[in-house]
């Protein structure tokens with residue numbers, strides 16, 4: 001399936017990683033899925049307490 005960019009290369013949407021961050025280079029453009037096989041999730045907070053405290057650290061800005 002070639003419906004995502006994954007930095008300009010064809011890729012397969014990962015059905016285990018749903019994502020709506022369309023400005024990410026790894027986001028599949030026709031479906032709300034990530035094109036990576038795995039992602040890193042982290043936090044920018046000292047004591048994360050809600051979902052807004054977490055970040056996808058695999059994010060890369062779509063150019």
Ligand code: SF4
Nearest residue numbers: 019024026027034056
């Ligand atoms: S790397 Fe993270 S932000 Fe980017 S598409 Fe995948 S899950 Fe979404």
